Amino acid sequence: MWSIKLRYRKQWSSFEIIILGFAGVILAGALLLMLPVASREGNVTPFTETLFTATSAACVTGLAVRDTGSYWSVFGQSVILLLIQIGGLGVVTIAVSIAMLSGRKISLMQRSTMQDAISAPKVGGIVRLTRFILKGTFGIELLGALFLLPVFFRDYGGKGIWMALFHSVSAFCNAGFDLLGKTDHLYPSLTSYVGNPLVNLTIMGLIVTGGIGFLTWDDIYTKKYHFRQYCMQSKVILLTSLFLIFVPAAFFFFRDFAGMPVKERTLCALFQSVTTRTAGFNTADLSGMTGASQAIMIVLMMIGGAPGSTAGGMKITTFAVLTANASATFRQREDTQMFGRRVGQEVLKNASTILMMYLFLVLMGGMVISVAENLPISECLFETASAVGTVGLTLGITPQLGVLSKGILIALMFLGRVGGLTLVYAAMPGRKSAHAKMPLEKINVG
């Protein structure tokens, strides 16, 4: 009897597992952060604030309503770091890893969920890929921490070890949380290290490494220097990333940071460009940047990083597909092509949907917050783009937002991290039975 009953249990789809697992981790994190031991002063932090913090950490966003360095205790910071690491790797990777480490056989169901979670091209090799992801992540995070150690040890002594580790993980996972705040100087991010090449280059290296995605690394690792043999997706990610790093950096260099010496100015422009698409650290005061630069940053935040990476946003592949499609239209070619490969119609359909969805969410969210809080729309758009791109940069308005606005940002962060299409596929029952094709009718656009 029992076994029959068990067989009747609902079969979860991989998308439902991803979302529920994620939500569960966030809820657990929020409850842990409410414990008095989590805050430096021994307070019970209100649930709305811990939920915001846990969502921000697990979604590797970095928006904060409490200064991480001065408000939370080492226990609280550890909870946040754990959430960041889980969020960066993804709940499914974690679950599969635990199953692997405990020696269990990975079921086909788990493999296929893992495939959906990291957008892997095929089910085969998932176990090998998971191992690669784990080794790569911890290896690089450790390496990053070693590079950061000299500076933090010099500035903070023994505590510097914890700080080097925290910032390395936070950077690789593109989380953007920092521990540098003091009670008399909240939310400083990395501004005190604006001219430090070691910190700048290490953090940038970690961000870029984390942001181009595990699949790209696997491709690079497998095929080494043979760029032509890379998957089309890896080529697109690598080249688009280069473009999206250096072009905005050049703009920032010429338009901002006028008072700085050239070396510092170069680092600063480059850092702000690298960090904007998803990492969320900053070494300069963003509200002091020009309006045009802030607009570029909003666009970069919405574009985000690579699929199957620690980054959020609508993803650089979406941006690349839409651009390639425009180029194909202009050249009157029937198919959208990149690097000698055709892109499917389904992909354009999804990319176009995602663009509309992100534009809609950022605009609507920004508008509601602007109305609810009576704040300038440009600052609110910066905030919503930052949330949906899981970036975490802010012009400074996050901490004083009301419950409605916090709720909107929480929803946007979750959506940005889980990915719009995952949410859609989870909410909807499997592909509907084939409808009768409607007759085609002409409609003019543009």
Added chain:
Amino acid sequence: MWSIKLRYRKQWSSFEIIILGFAGVILAGALLLMLPVASREGNVTPFTETLFTATSAACVTGLAVRDTGSYWSVFGQSVILLLIQIGGLGVVTIAVSIAMLSGRKISLMQRSTMQDAISAPKVGGIVRLTRFILKGTFGIELLGALFLLPVFFRDYGGKGIWMALFHSVSAFCNAGFDLLGKTDHLYPSLTSYVGNPLVNLTIMGLIVTGGIGFLTWDDIYTKKYHFRQYCMQSKVILLTSLFLIFVPAAFFFFRDFAGMPVKERTLCALFQSVTTRTAGFNTADLSGMTGASQAIMIVLMMIGGAPGSTAGGMKITTFAVLTANASATFRQREDTQMFGRRVGQEVLKNASTILMMYLFLVLMGGMVISVAENLPISECLFETASAVGTVGLTLGITPQLGVLSKGILIALMFLGRVGGLTLVYAAMPGRKSAHAKMPLEKINVG
């Protein structure tokens, strides 16, 4: 010999004819406006300013670098009105009309050019359609002038006849030029009639009539009250227009114009919503509106009006197709559908291209102007969206712009009126010979 030579002349494509005809009209207008007799003071106005004015008029935009009412003479205003009428009807409609009126037979070439110019579904019935467009346009403009006459006659005496006619044509063509400026009160638009129901309702009626397009009117005229029999395109245009008029109007009503009595406030909110998508008149000071409302206006300006109408922008059908596509993705349907009809893949490809192009142009243009003029980015984006949507609303910065910024706005207005795809098709030689299909390769988006 002669006839042989003549046969060798280049065959222009319809898109080239549309663009060159348009450019020719603008150039002629700019030269006429340079004549001393065109300005009230008998000045020779600089070419950059007359080119801007002529482009703005022929592209029915309404951005002005000289106050139309106080700077230009009646001759100058007549040139502007003629340009507006040509721009509103379209150069090709004008050319075909002249050929028809002179009793000549309309060649297949002309019919097909006309078809492309007004985005008509088929070549057949073009002559009938042209007649319908001419009768409809002049009939409605005359009717509008009669409605406006009492108010303008009361306020301006005999000159009121000219003013009623000018504003009726300017409203129906969605041009947004007005003659109400005085040397001590420049660029007032219709602010002095903010509470006048007759002026408000007449102008709104003219704007909406002109903005939904000749093809829609032809559909309504042919099928009367049988909404179900309308083309899918007409249904989409009518319903999307209703949505895009009343939803923003409700927002403006609650967020802006707080000091006004309810009747005036309703009119004012409705007017600002109707005018924003392409007409460009205003009855309220736009720079006094909230940031959120200004952001909505930027979106509305980019969306614009119906294809084959006097309106600019990326067109409401583009917006509708992209939204329907998003809805189809969410519901996991393979095909994009509207009103029981399927939308072709080619249409989505074009719609997506247009969205990317407009986003790119508005952002890049706004950024360059912001840098060149040292103005806030939000105001510059408002200006570029206004130009590309051929709207003509401004937060007040147009008149003092430099040559580079004026050039950008001229280019955007031209592109917005001619339509992005027309330009593309004209610039590129006909559809390239079929390429070998590239192999399909998977890429993840979102």
